[in-house]
Amino acid sequence: MAPRGAALQREIVRESQTEAANFQIVGLTSDAVLKQVATWPATGTGLGLNWPGKGQSQPSRALRRGDIVDLTIWDSQPNSLLATPEQRSVNMHGLEISPDGTIFVPYIEVVEVAGLSPEAARSEIQSRLTPIAPSAQVQLTVREGDQNTIELISGVTKPGRYPIAARGVTILSMLAEAGGIPDAMRNAVVRLQRGGTSYATLASSIYGSPAGDILLRGGDRIVVESDPRSFVVMGATGRESTVMFEKAEHTLLEALSMGGGLAEGRADLRAVMVLRKYSPKALRSDGSGPGKENVVFTFDLSSAEGLFNARSFKVHPDDVILATESPLPAASSVLGLFGAALGAVQRAEAL
Incomplete structure (x- = not known):
């Protein structure tokens, strides 16, 4: 028997009809079937897309626990409690906001600043200082904590x-x-x-x-x-490979193109297949979901409707796209081998 690079459609169909078959075949032969399959659950490794509003x-920006606050307090009063006559300002650097959200400032003690903006915290400290230093002006800077x-x-x-x-x-x-x-x-x-x-x-x-x-x-x-999702293209294609997603979604026609297209003279246009595995929770007996965990979707790309269906069918992550082998090349290969063998025998007899 001549070697082949991919399965034949009839072999897969025959196996699906046996009692031991653990997969079902769904022919994407009409727009109605395509729309129904599109409602089935997503499969494969997803991205978990969600985004906060x-x-x-x-x-x-708000002050948080662990931030470091630096204060400079200016007071021009001659009898200031905060500054000396020679130095009209006092620096309080390295005040770390404690786990309870506060800092300690002399004369006004604990001030809760976590959750406030830097300007709101400065205003709060200055207002707390007013009873003891009415003319005091506060400058506040922040060094960010983790x-x-x-x-x-x-x-x-x-x-x-x-x-x-x-x-x-x-x-x-x-x-x-x-x-x-x-x-x-x-x-x-x-x-x-x-x-x-x-x-x-x-x-x-x-x-x-x-x-x-x-x-x-x-x-x-x-x-x-980079997007970690991928699908596999194999069989009678330009190249057998694992192909990475290049955008949010790909159609079957795009996926075939990314896999090098169908091998001319080998691929059976009437039987391009997509192998997909569903969760047991997705199984349904009424047609609203897959009947078995393993599903083989088939496409006839030799017809206009089949091409349009393949153009609309969305490939899922971890799908396997299989281009089956055309039975004609297989038969031609057998005849070719037979002819070559016959020629060799004839040459031997002539000698």
């Missing part, structure tokens, strides 16, 4: 920790400050770790929608990575 982000920085871990030109400006910073501004996402990054996925929750979105979604350009919070951690 703008309402979930803090509107501006909770008031953003950490860009990977996937940018300049990873590292970046402080949050007093006016706040959006994710696009932060990515730009870190040198941007390298051009070599394929279909970049932006992952945000905030508190105990993880978020993810495609970078193209952030660039393309103002709603995605959220304000960041202190303690946010950002990872940018």
Whole structure:
């Protein structure tokens, strides 16, 4: 028997009809079937796409526990309790905001500042000083602790920790400050770790929608990575390979093109297949979902309707696209081998 590089359609169909078959065949022969299959659950390794809305982000920079506050208090009164006549100001540097959100300031003792903006904290301290130093003026600066920085871990030109400006910073501004996402990054996925929750979105979604350009919070951690999703193309194709997703979704026709197309003279246009595995929870007996965990979708690309269906059918991560072998080349190969053998015998007899 002549060797082949891919299965024949009749072999797969024959196996599906046996009692031991653990898969079903679904022919994508009409637009109605295509629409029904499109409602079935998603499969494969997903990106877990979800993204916080703008309402979930803090509107501006706020003081947090662990920040370091530096105070300079100016008082021009000759009998000031805070400053000497020779030096009209007093410096109080290195006041760390404690775990309970407070700092200690002499004469007014504990002041709760966590959650306030730098300006609001300055105003609060100055108002507390008024009874003992009516003319005092307070200057406040902040050195950010870990909770008031953003950490860009990977996937940018300049990873590292970046402080949050007093006016706040959006994710696009932060990515730009870190040198941007390298051009070599394929279909970049932006992952945000905030508190105990993880978020993810495609970078193209952030660039393309103002709603995605959220304000960041202190303690946010950002990872940018190439899209990890893939599908396999095999059989009578230009090349057998694992193909990575290059955008949010791909149709079957796009996927075949990315795999080098169908092998001319070998592929059976009437039997291009997509192998997909569903969760047991997705199984249905009424046709509203797959009947078995393993499903083989078949397409006839020799017809206009089949081509349009393949143009609309969305490939899922971890799908296997199989271009079956045309039975005609297999028969031709057998005849060719037979002819070659007959010729060899005839030459031997002539000698």
